[in-house]
Amino acid sequence: xxxxxxxxxxxxxxxxxxxxxxxxxxxxxxxxxxxxxxxxxxxxxxxxxxxxxxxxxxxxxxxxxxxxxxxxxxxxxxxxxxxxxxxxxxxxxxxxxxxxxxxxxxxxxxxxxxxxxxxxxxxxxxxxxxxxxxxxxxxxxxxxxxxxxxxxxxxxxxxxxxxxxxxxxxxxxxxxxxxxxxxxxxxxxxxxxxxxxxxxxxxxxxxxxxxxxxxxxxxxxxxxxxxxxxxxxxxxxxxxxx
Numbered sequence: 001x002x003x004x005x006x007x008x009x010x011x012x013x014x015x016x017x018x019x020x021x022x023x024x025x026x027x028x029x030x031x032x033x034x035x036x037x038x039x040x041x042x043x044x045x046x047x048x049x050x051x052x053x054x055x056x057x058x059x060x061x062x063x064x065x066x067x068x069x070x071x072x073x074x075x076x077x078x079x080x081x082x083x084x085x086x087x088x089x090x091x092x093x094x095x096x097x098x099x100x101x102x103x104x105x106x107x108x109x110x111x112x113x114x115x116x117x118x119x120x121x122x123x124x125x126x127x128x129x130x131x132x133x134x135x136x137x138x139x140x141x142x143x144x145x146x147x148x149x150x151x152x153x154x155x156x157x158x159x160x161x162x163x164x165x166x167x168x169x170x171x172x173x174x175x176x177x178x179x180x181x182x183x184x185x186x187x188x189x190x191x192x193x194x195x196x197x198x199x200x201x202x203x204x205x206x207x208x209x210x211x212x213x214x215x216x217x218x219x220x221x222x223x224x225x226x227x228x229x230x231x232x233x234x235x236x237x238x239x240x241x242x
Contacts, residue, residue, distance in 0.1 A: 042077070043103040044132040044188040046152065046198050047093040055122035056089040060241055062118050063091060067241075069111040070095065075102025077140055082150045082238035089124065092152055092238060094200060096140065103131070130154075130198055132188035135166065136173030148183055149209050150238040151201040154231070161228035162195040168224045169197055175217035176201070181208025195230070209237070 051059040063081045070079040075098040084090040097103040106112055119127060157165035169187045176185040181204035190196040203209045212218055225233065 040134075041099045042134055043097040043100055044134065044186070044198075045093070045095040045097065045103065045129060046132065046188075046200065047095075047127060047129040049091040049093065049119060049123070049127050050125040051089050051091075051119065051122045052124050053089040056083075058122055059089070059091060059119070062115060063093065064241060066093070066111055066115040070106065073102075073106055073109065073111075075099065076106070081241040082152075083241050085149075085237045085239055090236075091241070092150075092236075094150075094152075130196075131191050132198060133191060134186075135189045135197065136170045136185075136187040138177050138184065138186070145183060145204050147205065147239065149203045149206055150240065151199070151203070151209060152236050152238065153199040153201075154234040155197040155199060155225065155229075156231040157195050157197075157225070157228045158230045159195045164228055165195065165197065165225075168221055169199070172199075172217060172221040175215075176212060179208070179212050179215060181205065181211065 049059065049063070060083070067079050067081045070076055077096040077098060078094070080094045082092050082094065084092075097106065116127070155165070155169065166189070173185055173187045176182060179185075182201070183204060184200070184202035186200045188198050188200070190198070201209075201212075203212065222233070
């Protein structure tokens with residue numbers, strides 16, 4: 001009995017230690033769990049902004065202020081501002097909203113209206129906003145890397161080939177998210193013109209973008225698209241505005 005009594009404190013310590021390890025493992029698993037996937041009803045907005053080349057610094061200030069205000073609004077899931085690499089007076093605003101109601105409320109908000117008014121003074125062309133729903137999307141909170149390259153591409157297929165375009169884009173999305181250096185690959189479909197799509201990509205660096213352009217899945221997609229496209233393949237490269 002004395003030997004058993006002596007073992008009891010040791011067993012209690014051992015048990016408590018195992019409990020702590022188990023709790024830690026659960027916490028690590030939760031921390032490493034993938035971000036939630038998009039749900040039906042999310043709105044994806046891509047807005048193209050082109051200002052006078054002499055006003056690009058003013059545009060950066062305005063758009064950064066807009067971005068920070070938007071991120072604080074209810075229903076906003078993401079807001080990013082990116083600047084075109086070869087045309088630095090051109091920008092894109094990439095947003096995701098919980099639903100149509102949140103998106104519409106944002107459009108009527110003070111920050112949105114003020115930004116539109118100030119951009120109108122320095123713009124080189126009308127602001128172009130495209131509203132979409134998800135077609136082929138990975139987790140929202142994909143990893144981010146400093147100096148990552150963003151690629152935004154407008155894809156337009158002729159109406160009779162819409163379903164073929166959808167199938168080809170879904171396959172491209174599935175294959176591209178497996179590519180080395182890919183951080184995000186999202187294909188979204190316009191709400192008012194379902195034969196029009198936007199592909200938003202994020203890659204670790206320029207080398208990864210180049211490798212993707214030569215990948216078999218990319219070349220196969222471009223070959224298929226050539227038979228059903230309704231416009232030039234409009235691919236633009238950006239970097240995030242800090």
